[in-house]
Amino acid sequence: MSQRIIIHIDLDYFYAQCEETANPSIRYKPVVVCVYSARTEESGVVSTSNYEARKFGVRAGIPIVRAKKLLESTSAVFLPMNRPLYESVSQRIMALIQSYGDSFEKSGVDEAYLDISEGSRGNYDSAETIASKLKQAILSEAHITCSIGIAPNKLLAKIASDYVKPDGLTVVKPKQVQDFLKGPVNRIPGVGTKIEERLKQLNVRTVDELARLNPIILNEVFGKSLGGYLFRAARGEDNEPVRDRILPTQLSRISTLKRNTSDFRIIRPVLRDLTQSVVESLKGKELSCKSVSIIGILSDLSIHTRSATLDSATTDSRLIIEVAERLMQQFLESRSQANLRRVGVKLSGLSKLSGQTNIKAFFSTS
DNA sequence: GTATGCTTTCGGC
DNA sequence: TTACGGCCGAAAGCATAC
Numbered sequence: 001m002s003q004r005i006i007i008h009i010d011l012d013y014f015y016a017q018c019e020e021t022a023n024p025s026i027r028y029k030p031v032v033v034c035v036y037s038a039r040t041e042e043s044g045v046v047s048t049s050n051y052e053a054r055k056f057g058v059r060a061g062i063p064i065v066r067a068k069k070l071l072e073s074t075s076a077v078f079l080p081m082n083r084p085l086y087e088s089v090s091q092r093i094m095a096l097i098q099s100y101g102d103s104f105e106k107s108g109v110d111e112a113y114l115d116i117s118e119g120s121r122g123n124y125d126s127a128e129t130i131a132s133k134l135k136q137a138i139l140s141e142a143h144i145t146c147s148i149g150i151a152p153n154k155l156l157a158k159i160a161s162d163y164v165k166p167d168g169l170t171v172v173k174p175k176q177v178q179d180f181l182k183g184p185v186n187r188i189p190g191v192g193t194k195i196e197e198r199l200k201q202l203n204v205r206t207v208d209e210l211a212r213l214n215p216i217i218l219n220e221v222f223g224k225s226l227g228g229y230l231f232r233a234a235r236g237e238d239n240e241p242v243r244d245r246i247l248p249t250q251l252s253r254i255s256t257l258k259r260n261t262s263d264f265r266i267i268r269p270v271l272r273d274l275t276q277s278v279v280e281s282l283k284g285k286e287l288s289c290k291s292v293s294i295i296g297i298l299s300d301l302s303i304h305t306r307s308a309t310l311d312s313a314t315t316d317s318r319l320i321i322e323v324a325e326r327l328m329q330q331f332l333e334s335r336s337q338a339n340l341r342r343v344g345v346k347l348s349g350l351s352k353l354s355g356q357t358n359i360k361a362f363f364s365t366s
Numbered sequence: 367g368t369a370t371g372c373t374t375t376c377g378g379c
Numbered sequence: 380t381t382a383c384g385g386c387c388g389a390a391a392g393c394a395t396a397c
Contacts, residue, residue, distance in 0.1 A: 014379090035384040045384050048379075060379065063382045081385085108379070108387075190389095192377060225390065245388095254385055291372080301383070307373055342384080349372090 003174060004117045005127045006242060008149045008157035009097055009134070011090075012166035014110035016050040018089050019079050021143045030056060030076035034064050037256035042068070047081055051166065093142050100134045103242045113154055115242040124150065124173050131169055155238035156180070158189050177236040181207040188233045195230075198222070210234040247287065247350055252295070253278040254344030260299045262338050264329055274345045275324050279317040282347055288313035290349030292320055294327045297342035304338075305346075306331050313351055320347070 011017070015033040020026055030053035036044040046067050049058045053076060058067045064078070090109045098104040101114035120127035131148045138144055147168040149160025156177065160170040172180045184206055185191050185199055198221065204210050211234035219227035232238065253274040261267065271294070282289060293307035306327045314320065324345050332338055 035386095037384065039383095043383075045382095047384075061383080065382060083386095110379080190377080194377080223391075249388060250386095252386065256384070293373085303375075305374055309372065344385085 002117070002122050003152055004115060005120050005122060005124065006151060006154050006157045007101070007114050007116055007127070007131055007134075008151075008154065008161040009112050009114065010147045010149075010161045010165065011093065011110040011138075012145045012147060013048055013050050014090075014144075015048045015081065015086050016053075017144055018086050019077075019082070020050065021089070022085060026077045028052065030058065030071050030074050032058055032064075032067050032071070032076060032078045033081055034067075034078055035081055036064070038258050039256055043256075089142055089144065093138055093144060096137055096141060097134065100130060100137075103244065105242045105245060107245075113157065113242045124171060128169070128171055135167075135169065152177070153236075153238040154240050154242065155189065155233060156236050159187055162187075181211070181234070181236055183207060185210055188230070190229070190233075195222075195226075207234050247352065248285070249350060250346055250348040251278050251281050251285075251287075251289075251350070252293075252344055252346035254295060254297075254342055256342045257340060260339045260341050262332055262336070262340060264332055267328060267332075267340060267343055268325060270343050271324055271328055271345060272321055274343065275321045276317060278345055278347055279315065279320055282350075283315050286353045287350045288315050288353050289320070289347035290314075290351070291347070292323045292327070293346040293348065294324050294331065295342075295344035295346060296328070296331055296338065296340050297344075299339040299341050301341070304331065304335075307346075307348075309349065313349070315353065 016031045019031055019033060031050040032053050033047045033049065034044055035047050042065050044064045046058060046060055046062050046064060048060050053071065056070045056074070058070050086109060094106055094112060097112050097114055101116040102118050103115040105113040107113060116127055116130055119130055127150050131150055135146060135148060138146055145167040147161050147165035149157040149163065149170050151157040151160050151172040152174050156172050160172045163170040185204065186196050187207060199210065202213065202221065204213055210230060215231050218231055221227065222230060255270065255274060257270065290313045291307055291309045293305050296304045298304070308323050308327055310323070
């Protein structure tokens with residue numbers, strides 16, 4: 001099997017860039033896309049911001065009130081999330097990306113992998129040309145910039161796309177892998193503050209230090225799966241194929257309560273609305289679900305879930321609501337002091353509805 | 367022993 | 380220094396089946 005060439009495309013500061021494209025007059029101002037909660041006028045967090053806002057320290061996850069303070073001397077624009085807008089921009093771009101390669105994998109609203117081994121015939125100059133044309137196409141069709149990484153596998157392509165941004169194009173040829181991996185450990189996808197901290201205890205701060213670590217120690221500290229992943233990642237090794245993700249694996253809804261409570265009479269209608277909404281989405285995608293979960297986030301921001309598996313896959317909103325309510329009631333009873341801040345519901349074990357039709361069609365045509 | 371399935375938690379964006 | 384969302388996918392941890 002010849003060497004693969006994989007590209008990873010990351011749409012730059014995506015939600016905020018969609019807002020800039022929809023309204024170009026805000027382009028040179030700090031733009032902050034916010035998730036407002038129902039709690040107070042200003043409560044909520046920053047979903048994402050453009051680079052102008054990032055200069056002031058405004059980034060994803062910080063409270064909106066804090067972002068306002070950081071930007072009070074500027075003409076910053078604060079906008080609520082407009083998910084349907086981002087979804088439609090994403091759809092158009094994903095279709096474009098898919099047409100530039102062999103196998104395609106969407107890995108989020110703003111990210112995708114593309115296997116261009118055939119299209120480039122394994123040649124990195126050809127690969128770079130394809131990637132440049134793709135960037136140009138996305139820019140002229142959707143007015144969105146992106147950062148692309150080109151590499152022999154998904155892991156390195158992902159790291160590479162993050163190396164120069166926004167509007168970057170980074171190539172990592174097989175021979176350059178060792179040099180490319182000289183950076184801090186958090187350059188590896190999946191290594192956040194937690195793993196970084198544990199590695200620091202082992203005196204490991206960079207990827208090449210990680211590569212020199214004894215694999216037995218790695219497995220002892222992180223377990224077989226994560227340990228094995230870190231061992232290979234430190235060497236730039238990854239064999240994961242680029243594959244179409246046909247079905248989502250879960251659908252969920254969550255919202256913040258007006259005020260903290262443990263009173264089921266207040267939580268119930270909220271849970272009901274969330275469940276109705278997620279079931280609508282389930283049906284819209286022609287899916288059924290086998291498991292129902294509830295999510296409770298307490299006043300201390302700790303996260304708790306409870307779930308149940310059904311006898312058979314369903315789309316019946318009455319049944320799903322019944323199960324969700326029972327799970328929530330049981331959770332509240334099991335922790336009578338639980339002070340809920342946020343409530344959510346999740347459907348999983350998803351499968352495509354109307355399998356029957358397809359099987360009939362299969363037998364009648366074969 | 368290994369495979370499989372289920373519940374819960376974790377981390378990215 | 381406090382402040383604090385709404386999603387997603389994946390894996391840990393456990394139980395049960397073969």
